[in-house]
Amino acid sequence: MDDFYRDYILDHYRNPRNFGTLERSDAQAEDLNPLCGDEIRMQLKLDDGVVEDVRFSGKGCAISQASASMLTEMVKGMKLADVAKLSKDAVLENVGIGISPTRMKCAMLGLRVLKSAAIGELAGWPDEE
Amino acid sequence: MSVAATPKVDAIVADFPILARPTSRGKRLVYLDSAATSQKPRAVIQALVDYYEQYNANIHRGVYEIAARATTEYERARVKLARFVGAQTSEIVWVRNTTEAINLVAYSWGSSNLRAGDALLLTELEHHSDLVPWQLLAQRTGAELRFIPVDDRGVLVLDDLDRLLEGCKLVAIAHVSNTLGTIAPLETIIPRAHAAGAVVLVDGAQGAPHLPVDVKALDADFYTFSGHKMLGPTGIGVLYGKHDLLAAMPPFVTGGDMIRRVEYAHTTFNDPPRKFEAGTSNIADAIAFGVAAEYLQAIGMEWVREHERILTGYALGRLAEFEPRGLAIYGPRDPALVSGVISFNFADVHAHDLASILDTEGVCVRAGHHCTMPLMDKMGWAATARASFYIYNSEADVDALCSGIEKAARVFGV
Numbered sequence: 016m017d018d019f020y021r022d023y024i025l026d027h028y029r030n031p032r033n034f035g036t037l038e039r040s041d042a043q044a045e046d047l048n049p050l051c052g053d054e055i056r057m058q059l060k061l062d063d064g065v066v067e068d069v070r071f072s073g074k075g076c077a078i079s080q081a082s083a084s085m086l087t088e089m090v091k092g093m094k095l096a097d098v099a100k101l102s103k104d105a106v107l108e109n110v111g112i113g114i115s116p117t118r119m120k121c122a123m124l125g126l127r128v129l130k131s132a133a134i135g136e137l138a139g140w141p142d143e144e
Numbered sequence: 145m146s147v148a149a150t151p152k153v154d155a156i157v158a159d160f161p162i163l164a165r166p167t168s169r170g171k172r173l174v175y176l177d178s179a180a181t182s183q184k185p186r187a188v189i190q191a192l193v194d195y196y197e198q199y200n201a202n203i204h205r206g207v208y209e210i211a212a213r214a215t216t217e218y219e220r221a222r223v224k225l226a227r228f229v230g231a232q233t234s235e236i237v238w239v240r241n242t243t244e245a246i247n248l249v250a251y252s253w254g255s256s257n258l259r260a261g262d263a264l265l266l267t268e269l270e271h272h273s274d275l276v277p278w279q280l281l282a283q284r285t286g287a288e289l290r291f292i293p294v295d296d297r298g299v300l301v302l303d304d305l306d307r308l309l310e311g312c313k314l315v316a317i318a319h320v321s322n323t324l325g326t327i328a329p330l331e332t333i334i335p336r337a338h339a340a341g342a343v344v345l346v347d348g349a350q351g352a353p354h355l356p357v358d359v360k361a362l363d364a365d366f367y368t369f370s371g372h373k374m375l376g377p378t379g380i381g382v383l384y385g386k387h388d389l390l391a392a393m394p395p396f397v398t399g400g401d402m403i404r405r406v407e408y409a410h411t412t413f414n415d416p417p418r419k420f421e422a423g424t425s426n427i428a429d430a431i432a433f434g435v436a437a438e439y440l441q442a443i444g445m446e447w448v449r450e451h452e453r454i455l456t457g458y459a460l461g462r463l464a465e466f467e468p469r470g471l472a473i474y475g476p477r478d479p480a481l482v483s484g485v486i487s488f489n490f491a492d493v494h495a496h497d498l499a500s501i502l503d504t505e506g507v508c509v510r511a512g513h514h515c516t517m518p519l520m521d522k523m524g525w526a527a528t529a530r531a532s533f534y535i536y537n538s539e540a541d542v543d544a545l546c547s548g549i550e551k552a553a554r555v556f557g558v
Contacts, residue, residue: 019500020555029492052513052520052527053496074526076494118500 019112020077027081032088037070042095042136045073046128048120053079057087057128059095059136066090066098071125078118082110083125090129099133101126153451156443157536159185171506174544179322179350179485179532180510181372185439188375191432203427204401204418218427221434222417225382228437229348229367230358235390237383237417238430242349243273245368245383246316248420249345250277252393253366254314257343260286263312265342267292267300267328268522269321272515274347278316287313292333296523298324298475302332309340317344319351319367323514323530324475325456325485327355334363343389349373353534354452354483356445359384371429376436380429383420390416397422440535448535452484455533459486459542466490466549469558474528484533487514490549491558495527501555502529502548509545 037058045056053075060068069087073080089109090098106126107114114122157163160183167173175183201211203218219233226233239245258264264278268291282289290308293301298321309315315337320327330346337344345366351357352367353374359367366389370381385393395402395413399422404412413419440448457479463471463486470491476482490498495511502509510530513520520526531545552558 020497025556052517076496076527078497115500118496121496 019115021112024077024081024110024112027084028077031071031080031084033068033070033091034072034084035070036072037068040070042132044128044132044135046124046131048075048079048124053121053124055079055083055124055128057083057125057132059098059129059132061095061136064095066093066095071128075124076118076121078114078121079124082106082122083128085109086125086129095133095137099130099137101130152443152447153536153538156185157538159187159439160536161186161189163536167506169504169506171504172544174505174507174541176531176533176537176541176545177508177510178353178373178534178537179530181378182353182375182534183536184377185375185436187439188377188432188436191435192377192428195428195431200428202424214427217431217434218425221430221437224434224437228357228441229352229369229382229384230360231384232387234415234417235384235387237385237390237420238425239368239381239383239420240379240426241370241372241381242347242368245366245381246274246345246347247277248383248396249366249368249385250281252396252420253343253389254278254281255284256394258285258287258313261311262287263290263310264288265290265292265308265312265315265337267317268294268519269298269300269324269326269328269516270316270318270519271322271347271349272517273349274316274318275518292317294326294519294522297477298326298519298523299481300326300328300333302329305333305336306340309337309342312337312340312342315342315344316347318347318349319357320354320483320485321475321516322350322485323516323519323528324487325350325482325532326475327351327481327483330362330364338363350483350485353440355449365389371433371436374436375439376433377429380426380433382433385416387416390420395419395422399423401425443535449483451535452533453479455537455539455542456482456484456486458539459531459533459545462542462546463488463549465546466553469553471549474523474525484537485530486532487528487530489525489528490552491556493552493556493558495529497556498529498549498552501552502545505544505548505551507541507545507548 040058041061043058047054055073199210199213203215348369352369367384372378402422474487499511
């Protein structure tokens with residue numbers, strides 16, 4: 016925890032990437048962490064099932080905001096079906112710091128919202144076959 | 145020498161085993177989250193052990209020796225809590241906690257006394273536990289919810305009180321705000337509520353642990369509080385209710401022990417308080433809660449209040465040193481107006497991050513919305529850090545908090 020707040024985490028917190036809103040989005044979701052009140056909204060613009068653009072907005076601690084910011088960089092160009100299957104471990108590896116159990120919800124808020132947007136959008140698609 | 149550094153505090157600290165245990169990082173435990181739950185003195189922990197090791201038995205039933213002792217100790221604890229708040233013994237109902245006490249009143253008293261068109265008056269400071277039960281009661285009955293507003297320092301604004309009280313059947317108000325520490329002017333509000341024909345419930349979760357409370361002098365109709373915030377165990381609390389009100393109320397939870405006579409088709413209920421205590425009670429925790437109340441009375445609640453007032457004043461002064469670097473203190477700045485609670489934020493360091501960094505130094509504070517989301521929304525705060533004090537805290541704890549804030553400043557480059 017002592018080296019939790021590395022320079023790049025604070026950089027993502029203070030200069031979040033892909034922060035803001037899309038005027039037109041193909042999929043979106045928002046959620047809050049009821050324990051702390053952190054909020055995140057994710058919007059996706061899709062092109063043939065691939066994430067062409069992504070924006071997030073919200074407020075919260077350095078961990079939730081930096082994790083969400085880094086996540087948006089990670090999913091650009093990714094297939095929506097793969098976004099829906101993103102794992103907790105993949106996000107933790109991407110964040111690159113050890114997250115204590117008490118802060119895991121903060122680190123996973125962005126992922127939860129993004130997957131909810133992806134899964135919600137996929138539910139409206141015809142089954143592949 | 146100030147009260148906050150007297151040998152009395154050292155003696156109190158020695159009574160709390162947890163305060164002698166270093167954290168996993170080898171730091172002294174600096175516990176500044178007593179508004180969430182207090183630490184427990186050895187005497188309270190020992191009372192739990194004694195019950196389970198020496199006389200564990202059910203109450204109000206067994207004729208054998210240990211059952212008689214369990215019943216005696218359990219009912220003695222009720223007497224101790226009655227003395228603690230100046231009530232009659234029959235007016236002390238055991239509940240799980242403040243939340244359950246408020247729900248009991250909302251369901252039992254509320255459902256039989258409120259009708260569409262009546263009003264309920266709360267304040268904008270209320271904890272979710274003194275808000276959600278009333279929202280649901282209002283939905284069930286068609287009653288209107290009203291709120292006494294707060295100013296930008298979290299002080300209740302009483303200018304429109306009489307208008308707000310028109311047609312009001314019940315006022316529910318926190319004795320002390322858990323988020324800002326603001327002490328409600330009950331001596332002003334309760335007589336005016338009564339004059340308007342309203343019954344008054346005081347949420348004493350943050351009041352009974354920190355201030356001298358005399359329910360008869362206050363003339364509160366209901367006063368609710370939790371054991372775990374005042375040195376006692378979790379899972380036990382008290383609903384004080386005026387005898388006549390309790391006697392007229394229907395039961396809430398029903399079953400064994402709250403009955404006088406049961407036939408297949410019909411039941412006659414016991415008298416209060418047992419009418420509201422269905423099923424096997426939380427015997428051990430009630431007994432230990434009695435020990436906690438005795439411990440506080442031996443220290444003296446006047447001393448508790450004075451100690452916290454001085455410590456809060458010291459903390460406000462020390463935290464003010466960080467204001468040029470962006471520390472914001474919320475709530476009234478006058479220690480006479482607040483119990484031992486200070487909410488604050490530091491520059492652009494989110495409260496959770498601040499709490500995480502303080503944790504590395506052994507300093508425990510709460511961060512978040514403190515179960516007062518509507519207040520946070522009104523004030524425009526996403527989250528705050530909250531330091532809260534109790535009898536075992538000293539100026540050294542405040543200094544440790546300030547050292548931790550210095551560390552956060554270094555980590556975040558503030």
